[in-house]
Amino acid sequence: MTTEKELVHYRVEEGIAVIELDDPPANTYSYPMMRQLDDAILRARMDEDVHALVLRGAGEKFFSAGANINMLAGAEPGFKYCFCLHANETLLRLEKTPKLVVAALNGHTVGGGLEIAMACDIRLARRDAGKVGLPEIALGVLPGTGGTQRLARLIGRARALELIATGRTFSFEEALELGLIHHIFDEADFMKAVLEYTRQFLPPNKAAKAVGHIKRSIQSGVEMDLYDGLALEQELQIQLFRSEDAREGLDAYQAKRVPRFKGR
Secondary structure, three states, rough: OOOOOEEEEOOOOOOOOEEEEOOOOOOOOOOHHHHHHHHHHHHHHHHOOOOOOEEEEEEEEEEEEOOOHHHHHHOOHHHHHHHHHHHHHHHHHHHHOOOOEEEOOOOOEEEHHHHHHHHEEEEEOOOOOOEEOOOHHOOOOOOOOOOOHHHHHHHHHHHHHHHHHHEEEEHHHHHHHHHOOOOEEEEOOOOHHHHHHHHOOOOOOOOOOHHHHHHHHHHHOOOOHHHHHHHHHHHHHHHOOOOHHHHHHHHHHHOOOOOOOOOO
């Protein structure tokens, strides 16, 4: 028997599942990496002690440069199709996980790497650490792991079309202006800053269950018409009204004290 190489590392730090893509030199993903990432997402989703996920790339130069081109170049069309299908299913699982997911862009985030980051809820970048973009046009293909769909939803159809059709890569600063990333950190210890940022969404500071329901309401609701979206919002609100954290929040408000949430 052979032991499969660990391409995705998983650890939990004070309620945060840190998931790290690790395949030097550029953390490109393959079928084994996607399968391991899928397992890590499910592990974090089912762990009641995990309230948020942080996804990063190993090292300091790359978050991820996307799919392993050498793997795809020699593969049959059927394998390529199945690989893209599986990758899309994994990123949908990441996007639909009812816990906040933060992408820590510690280096270049291009191609499929950006597609992974766009499936996360919040994107934080290290200043001057690299570039972002979807350059698949240079290979004669399109970004087929959600790139055309998520980029258009994040920055608008016209800008997305121009960026994907030209294949241009650009700085984190420009990505911030476009609304593609949320914050740029200057701190030398980038991951420390990312974890400190993420902790604001965890108990006892925030009701993590409410954060998860907010995510679900937005992610699913925007794909519905207004009437159905409002119905989903009310359904999730009823669930929260029955939670321990809602009772704590209301009691703390009446008592004029700071609430201490438990994520329940």
